[in-house]
Amino acid sequence: MDPLVLTLVLTAAVLHATWNALIKSGGDPWVRLAVVNGVGIVCAAAWLPFVEAPNAEAWPFILWSVAIHQVYFVCVALQYRFGDLSHVYPISRGTAPILVAAAAFIFAGETLSPAGAVAVIVISAAIISLTFDSRWPTGEGKGVFFALCTSVTIAVYTVIDGLGGRTADDVFAYIVYHFLINGIPFGLLVIFMRRRVLGPTLKGHWKTGFFGGVLAFLAYGLVIWAMTLTPMTYVSALRETSVILAALIGASWLLPTALRGESVSVLQQLRLHANPTIARLSEAQLWRSEIVTATLQDVASWRSALDELPRSLRAGPYFVIGQALSRQARHEEAALLWMRVPILYPRQRVLAGDCLLAAGDAMAKLNQFDEAATIYHEIVRDYADLPTAGLAKSKLDLIQPRNDL
Numbered sequence: 001m002d003p004l005v006l007t008l009v010l011t012a013a014v015l016h017a018t019w020n021a022l023i024k025s026g027g028d029p030w031v032r033l034a035v036v037n038g039v040g041i042v043c044a045a046a047w048l049p050f051v052e053a054p055n056a057e058a059w060p061f062i063l064w065s066v067a068i069h070q071v072y073f074v075c076v077a078l079q080y081r082f083g084d085l086s087h088v089y090p091i092s093r094g095t096a097p098i099l100v101a102a103a104a105f106i107f108a109g110e111t112l113s114p115a116g117a118v119a120v121i122v123i124s125a126a127i128i129s130l131t132f133d134s135r136w137p138t139g140e141g142k143g144v145f146f147a148l149c150t151s152v153t154i155a156v157y158t159v160i161d162g163l164g165g166r167t168a169d170d171v172f173a174y175i176v177y178h179f180l181i182n183g184i185p186f187g188l189l190v191i192f193m194r195r196r197v198l199g200p201t202l203k204g205h206w207k208t209g210f211f212g213g214v215l216a217f218l219a220y221g222l223v224i225w226a227m228t229l230t231p232m233t234y235v236s237a238l239r240e241t242s243v244i245l246a247a248l249i250g251a252s253w254l255l256p257t258a259l260r261g262e263s264v265s266v267l268q269q270l271r272l273h274a275n276p277t278i279a280r281l282s283e284a285q286l287w288r289s290e291i292v293t294a295t296l297q298d299v300a301s302w303r304s305a306l307d308e309l310p311r312s313l314r315a316g317p318y319f320v321i322g323q324a325l326s327r328q329a330r331h332e333e334a335a336l337l338w339m340r341v342p343i344l345y346p347r348q349r350v351l352a353g354d355c356l357l358a359a360g361d362a363m364a365k366l367n368q369f370d371e372a373a374t375i376y377h378e379i380v381r382d383y384a385d386l387p388t389a390g391l392a393k394s395k396l397d398l399i400q401p402r403n404d405l
Contacts, residue, residue, distance in 0.1 A: 112231070270282035
């Protein structure tokens with residue numbers, strides 16, 4: 001596969017996984033999905049001055065795709081209403097590549113090599129297998145049904161947009177006008193159906209909805225572009241690798257909530273994944289659920305496992321291990337670990353600020369108030385734009401009298 005296509009599709013997979021997790025992370029899923037589509041309209045409108053209207057041959061594909069997408073949006077909202085992200089998402093995304101392969105063969109005459117067909121089947125089987133665990137929640141039959149319906153709509157609109165993008169004189173014009181129209185019907189439906197919860201959901205979750213909308217616009221725009229460069233089935237199969245990321249993101253986000261048990265079950269599955277990075281990240285997320293009960297021996301094994309993670313992914317685990325050490329009254333060790341984060345990962349400002357604040361607290365617990373004050377001053381100076389700075393200033397006011405004694 002061309003490196004450009006590979007980059008486009010894998011980027012789209014990450015973006016798609018993230019916005020799906022945002023939809024499930026809280027609030028009414030209908031309203032959240034409508035916000036995502038509304039933001040897609042805004043993103044498309046911003047690009048209008050830079051593209052011309054699509055040619056006449058492309059318009060039937062745009063309109064048919066928009067119609068199928070409305071069914072897709074309803075199915076997605078219903079699958080997340082009745083099912084858990086870690087179960088319904090693998091079903092809806094895992095079965096799609098096989099359906100796309102069949103539809104692409106029938107309507108576009110695309111054929112796969114024997115190796116390509118095996119790869120598509122293996123990817124689909126691997127994704128669907130994520131749904132089979134020993135703790136399947138009861139009452140998810142409707143969620144599974146709507147997940148299968150979602151899969152059918154994915155296959156249909158994928159082939160439509162693959163053909164439409166190839167028919168259009170300018171694929172970027174196709175993408176822009178597709179998004180410009182796509183969100184309107186579903187948005188009107190949600191305003192009519194969910195008007196009672198529209199205001200509260202928007203008030204509490206508009207930021208994540210906005211972020212999800214930008215990601216959705218970029219994700220599917222990249223997919224349409226990629227399908228003009230390579231067979232649709234390959235794009236669909238590679239794109240569905242996002243299911244692994246979605247399961248990891250969703251389980252991690254839901255770990256502190258009432259769905260803790262389901263999240264732990266998903267992470268335990270992913271800990272056995274063939275991809276070592278996915279497995280180790282899942283294991284590191286599980287540490288968060290074990291901080292309270294972890295022994296020093298457990299923490300030592302975590303630190304050994306941390307060395308096997310890519311350096312770019314160690315910031316969060318450093319924070320978790322520091323918390324476990326602090327609970328064991330190993331405050332100095334915890335502080336040293338926390339202070340690595342702002343040094344090694346300065347761009348992760350929120351986490352870096354949290355780590356520094358925790359390090360300052362650890363120094364204060366050791367009665368090393370001068371060192372604590374130095375750290376708090378650093379937070380106030382260098383992280384003034386974050387809430388952490390206000391907390392650090394409050395702590396400075398508390399320990400300052402001690403330093404004056």
